[in-house]
Amino acid sequence: MQFELSLEFIEHLQDAILKKDVAYLQAQLKELYPVDIALVLNRLDVEEANYLYDIIDEEIASDVLLEMEEDKREALLATFSTKEIAEQLDNMESDDAADMINELPEEIQDEVLSQIEDIEQASDIADLLNFEEGTAGSLMAKELVSVYAHETVGACIDEIRKQAESVDVMYAVYVVDENEKLIGMLSLKKLIISHPLAKIEEIYDADIISVKTSSSSEEVAELIQKYDLVVIPVIDQLGRLVGRITIDDVVDVMREEAEKDIQRMSGITDDVDSNDNIWRLSKARIPWLLVGMCGGIIGSRIISSYEGQIHLRPEMAFFIPLIGATGGNVGVQSSSIIVQGLANNTMISEKIAPKLLKELSVGLINGIICSGLILGYNMLISESWALAATVSVALFTVIICASFLGTFVPLTMHRFKINPALATGPFVTTLNDIIGISIYFLVGRLLYDIF
Amino acid sequence: MQFELSLEFIEHLQDAILKKDVAYLQAQLKELYPVDIALVLNRLDVEEANYLYDIIDEEIASDVLLEMEEDKREALLATFSTKEIAEQLDNMESDDAADMINELPEEIQDEVLSQIEDIEQASDIADLLNFEEGTAGSLMAKELVSVYAHETVGACIDEIRKQAESVDVMYAVYVVDENEKLIGMLSLKKLIISHPLAKIEEIYDADIISVKTSSSSEEVAELIQKYDLVVIPVIDQLGRLVGRITIDDVVDVMREEAEKDIQRMSGITDDVDSNDNIWRLSKARIPWLLVGMCGGIIGSRIISSYEGQIHLRPEMAFFIPLIGATGGNVGVQSSSIIVQGLANNTMISEKIAPKLLKELSVGLINGIICSGLILGYNMLISESWALAATVSVALFTVIICASFLGTFVPLTMHRFKINPALATGPFVTTLNDIIGISIYFLVGRLLYDIF
Numbered sequence: 001m002q003f004e005l006s007l008e009f010i011e012h013l014q015d016a017i018l019k020k021d022v023a024y025l026q027a028q029l030k031e032l033y034p035v036d037i038a039l040v041l042n043r044l045d046v047e048e049a050n051y052l053y054d055i056i057d058e059e060i061a062s063d064v065l066l067e068m069e070e071d072k073r074e075a076l077l078a079t080f081s082t083k084e085i086a087e088q089l090d091n092m093e094s095d096d097a098a099d100m101i102n103e104l105p106e107e108i109q110d111e112v113l114s115q116i117e118d119i120e121q122a123s124d125i126a127d128l129l130n131f132e133e134g135t136a137g138s139l140m141a142k143e144l145v146s147v148y149a150h151e152t153v154g155a156c157i158d159e160i161r162k163q164a165e166s167v168d169v170m171y172a173v174y175v176v177d178e179n180e181k182l183i184g185m186l187s188l189k190k191l192i193i194s195h196p197l198a199k200i201e202e203i204y205d206a207d208i209i210s211v212k213t214s215s216s217s218e219e220v221a222e223l224i225q226k227y228d229l230v231v232i233p234v235i236d237q238l239g240r241l242v243g244r245i246t247i248d249d250v251v252d253v254m255r256e257e258a259e260k261d262i263q264r265m266s267g268i269t270d271d272v273d274s275n276d277n278i279w280r281l282s283k284a285r286i287p288w289l290l291v292g293m294c295g296g297i298i299g300s301r302i303i304s305s306y307e308g309q310i311h312l313r314p315e316m317a318f319f320i321p322l323i324g325a326t327g328g329n330v331g332v333q334s335s336s337i338i339v340q341g342l343a344n345n346t347m348i349s350e351k352i353a354p355k356l357l358k359e360l361s362v363g364l365i366n367g368i369i370c371s372g373l374i375l376g377y378n379m380l381i382s383e384s385w386a387l388a389a390t391v392s393v394a395l396f397t398v399i400i401c402a403s404f405l406g407t408f409v410p411l412t413m414h415r416f417k418i419n420p421a422l423a424t425g426p427f428v429t430t431l432n433d434i435i436g437i438s439i440y441f442l443v444g445r446l447l448y449d450i451f
Numbered sequence: 452m453q454f455e456l457s458l459e460f461i462e463h464l465q466d467a468i469l470k471k472d473v474a475y476l477q478a479q480l481k482e483l484y485p486v487d488i489a490l491v492l493n494r495l496d497v498e499e500a501n502y503l504y505d506i507i508d509e510e511i512a513s514d515v516l517l518e519m520e521e522d523k524r525e526a527l528l529a530t531f532s533t534k535e536i537a538e539q540l541d542n543m544e545s546d547d548a549a550d551m552i553n554e555l556p557e558e559i560q561d562e563v564l565s566q567i568e569d570i571e572q573a574s575d576i577a578d579l580l581n582f583e584e585g586t587a588g589s590l591m592a593k594e595l596v597s598v599y600a601h602e603t604v605g606a607c608i609d610e611i612r613k614q615a616e617s618v619d620v621m622y623a624v625y626v627v628d629e630n631e632k633l634i635g636m637l638s639l640k641k642l643i644i645s646h647p648l649a650k651i652e653e654i655y656d657a658d659i660i661s662v663k664t665s666s667s668s669e670e671v672a673e674l675i676q677k678y679d680l681v682v683i684p685v686i687d688q689l690g691r692l693v694g695r696i697t698i699d700d701v702v703d704v705m706r707e708e709a710e711k712d713i714q715r716m717s718g719i720t721d722d723v724d725s726n727d728n729i730w731r732l733s734k735a736r737i738p739w740l741l742v743g744m745c746g747g748i749i750g751s752r753i754i755s756s757y758e759g760q761i762h763l764r765p766e767m768a769f770f771i772p773l774i775g776a777t778g779g780n781v782g783v784q785s786s787s788i789i790v791q792g793l794a795n796n797t798m799i800s801e802k803i804a805p806k807l808l809k810e811l812s813v814g815l816i817n818g819i820i821c822s823g824l825i826l827g828y829n830m831l832i833s834e835s836w837a838l839a840a841t842v843s844v845a846l847f848t849v850i851i852c853a854s855f856l857g858t859f860v861p862l863t864m865h866r867f868k869i870n871p872a873l874a875t876g877p878f879v880t881t882l883n884d885i886i887g888i889s890i891y892f893l894v895g896r897l898l899y900d901i902f
Contacts, residue, residue, distance in 0.1 A: 035677055161644045170640045171622065171681070188639040189621045193612045225706075226486055228699040230622070230681050247698055248679040254702070255676075258709040259791060265716060266787035267780050274792035278809060282816040285784045289821055292780045296773025297828065303769045310765035317761050317768035318754045321884050322747025324772050328779070329718050329743045329877055333736045336717035340710060341725035358729060365733040370740055377748065426780055433772050 003036040010043050017048050025055050034060045038067035046075045062091040066100070069275075074103060082108055086115035093168060094121065095141035095249070098128035128243075136220050137213035139253070140234040140243030143167045146174040147200055149183060154196035156186070171231045174241055175204045182233055182241040184208050210235050213242060218257070221250045261343075264419070265336070267292070267426040288426040295430030299324075299437050306441045309448075315384060316444050319391045320437065326370060327398040327436035328429040334359050334406025335428050339420045342410070352411050356404065363403030371396040386451035393447065394440040401439065402432045454487040461494050468499050476506050485511045489518035497526045513542040517551070520726075525554060533559055537566035544619060545572065546592035546700070549579035579694075587671050588664035590704070591685040591694030594618045597625040598651055600634065605647035607637070622682045625692055626655045633684055633692040635659050661686050664693060669708070672701045712794075715870070716787070718743070718877040739877040746881030750775075750888050757892045760899075766835060767895050770842045771888065777821060778849040778887035779880040785810050785857025786879050790871045793861070803862045807855065814854030822847040837895075837902035844898065845891040852890065853883045 016024045029037055037056060041049045056064055065073060065088055077085055089097040101109050116122040124142040131137030145163050147156045156173060173191060175184040184206040194203050210233045211220050224232055224247055234243040260271060267288030272281055310316055371392040378388035406428055410420035467475045480488055488507060492500045507515055516524060516539055528536055540548040552560050567573040575593040582588030596614050598607045607624060624642060626635040635657040645654050661684045662671050675683055675698055685694040711722060718739030723732055761767055822843040829839035857879055861871035
């Protein structure tokens with residue numbers, strides 16, 4: 001039942017396309033869900049995809065289009081006339097149609113919109129195009145069933161029957177007052193088990209969570225998760241019901257957010273994936289590499305100021321990587337715990353001091369363990385007591401400093417409304433590298449004078 | 452409408468608990484959703500929580516319990532009698548009740564189970580306890596409405612009316628044959644708009660995606676996301692319908708997976724959060740710190756084998772951090788792109804060669820840019836042409852090597868069924884550090900001989 005895309009399968013299809021074997025292709029596609037056909041189209045070149053798209057069952061063609069990768073879809077749509085694009089949009093839910101219009105070249109957007117046959121659909125899409133990306137308005141769909149509180153269950157079921165065509169999936173019916181203001185909801189289950197003559201106002205649930213069109217998509221995702229919802233109604237500034245957002249759209253937002261966080265941690269600036277072209281991949285990575293290099297250059301200036309010391313005691317150079325790496329690791333560990341706590345809202349207090357104290361305690365324990373172990377190692381292997389003492393004291397200090405910075409930097413960024421995930425990646429590592437080296441050589445100069 | 456937990460609010464509640472001001476507490480709690488009350492309980496000590504819990508409306512008390520943090524809930528439940536726990540479990544959905552029993556001390560689990568009044572609920576919970584954690588069986592709930600294909604819509608609605616109490620949220624009705632085998636589903640919408648005398652077999656949707664009880668929770672999450680489902684039925688090995696999993700449980704699985712990945716990348720082994728105690732936090736971090744230190748020690752051995760060279764040319768030491776940091780950054784960037792591609796299934800081919808080629812091309816571009824810039828810098832600032840050449844040649848080689856390893860390591864781990872996310876963190880950084888230093892000093896030895 002589950003479809004596994006294989007290279008052989010794609011090759012068979014390509015063969016069939018070349019031979020124009022429509023019967024074979026139809027038989028193959030019939031077994032597949034839209035999302036699986038989209039996976040196939042993503043792997044074909046644009047002429048092949050165009051040929052195959054014409055063969056797809058009309059009922060699911062627009063779903064297939066929606067599931068394709070953005071650049072592949074763009075290429076495929078470029079082979080369509082504006083009339084053909086409009087036909088596809090007519091079969092979509094309004095939110096998906098609006099997203100797709102936004103992807104089209106600006107010069108044809110109006111033309112496509114004007115060619116949509118269903119006037120109501122066209123006007124819904126035009127409405128949605130006004131909302132800024134990243135807001136609830138841009139995520140919502142206009143298709144929903146609403147009823148007035150004074151109506152009966154029977155009338156409500158008639159209304160659902162009428163609208164059944166345009167609303168694909170339905171979880172609830174919304175209840176509005178005479179001014180179209182949202183006042184509650186009614187689950188389909190409640191509707192089914194209630195008497196047809198029962199009044200809506202007697203059975204509806206007035207305890208309803210909604211978002212404004214201007215709410216951010218993160219806020220929507222948070223509410224849906226927190227209150228275990230599958231759909232959330234959207235209201236305008238006057239409290240009037242204007243749309244609804246379903247959980248599948250929110251799951252996409254969540255996944256994108258998680259991916260962006262991982263990219264930020266890895267020092268990648270743009271939203272890229274492994275299928276992007278080489279130039280885009282290079283461009284997304286170079287900024288943080290350059291930041292890291294600047295850190296390296298600053299490090300080199302610091303070390304060069306100790307040139308005489310290195311000349312006298314070359315063994316000081318041996319442990320530069322150990323100090324740098326451990327500082328970097330500790331910093332990333334601390335900041336990632338803090339960033340996660342901020343993202344999950346599990347940290348009740350935004351007070352920085354207790355967090356710092358806790359991280360410093362963890363740093364203290366791990367610092368003692370690490371510097372103790374390295375002291376043992378150096379006493380076994382090296383003849384220089386000064387070196388052994390220097391490395392351990394410096395390592396301990398670096399771990400404490402890195403714990404401090406790894407906590408302080410993201411908390412401070414959060415307070416100044418900068419995304420703290422930025423702080424968990426190359427930024428903290430670079431900072432800790434520089435500080436680590438400074439501490440190491442400073443400690444070295446002091447301790448060599450003593451021993 | 453949205454609740455923001457503030458310290459003042461908690462303090463007011465604590466005050467009222469101390470004064471036993473039940474009226475005030477009830478008024479405050481009345482406004483809150485179960486999840487918000489749980490947030491409050493999480494912040495109280497166990498006596499306060501116990502006092503407040505008794506005041507909560509009975510209807511939502513078990514929901515509040517479910518939303519609490521695990522350790523806080525454990526502490527609260529420890530103050531309950533087994534009879535009291537059983538009462539709470541009786542009000543939960545079977546999957547939640549089973550999860551909660553699993554959290555209880557083993558010696559009281561059987562006693563609690565035997566004290567659940569509703570025999571059907573007790574037997575459902577006992578069934579669910581048999582499934583291994585991380586499987587669909589352990590995620591599913593037993594509450595669902597199923598109908599036989601030969602029944603009518605009217606009979607089906609009667610059945611829903613009967614079961615309405617036990618099934619909290621309902622999205623669909625499942626259709627089974629005379630052997631209880633799952634053969635299809637019927638959306639509530641379809642049920643509402645169909646004639647009461649219509650036969651189920653005429654209107655149901657046979658095209659249904661299901662999972663086996665033994666499927667992994669990741670598989671469940673993948674299917675639900677891919678096919679935009681809100682609920683998925685679970686079947687046993689004979690194809691019989693045994694339960695269903697709703698999207699809210701899957702969203703939790705997804706979020707946990709994303710968090711675990713970020714922790715793996717940050718070099719944290721256990722599942723910890725910023726509220727855990729200092730010892731747990733230290734223990735979760737020390738393993739990768741030690742791995743990083745071993746890398747640092749190997750680095751120190753490599754550098755020490757060039758001690759003579761450093762003595763002659765201390766300036767060689769200046770750029771150790773630059774080489775190490777850049778290699779680490781490039782490696783993490785490469786591996787994170789690959790790991791993400793593997794996680795999203797966006798990489799069609801598992802062939803390693805083309806991926807390597809692409810990453811090496813990206814490495815080539817960024818390597819030329821970085822080593823070109825550092826060459827310019829060194830020619831401006833340093834008198835040593837040999838050093839300038841060494842740093843640039845080594846940096847370029849390190850970037851290429853790190854691109855190679857950052858691609859090769861996670862792909863290979865994936866092939867051997869090891870979680871590739873492990874490779875994006877300290878492991879790749881440490882490996883690249885060691886290789887970077889080896890290359891740097893090797894190049895230095897060669898080039899100083901030439902210049």
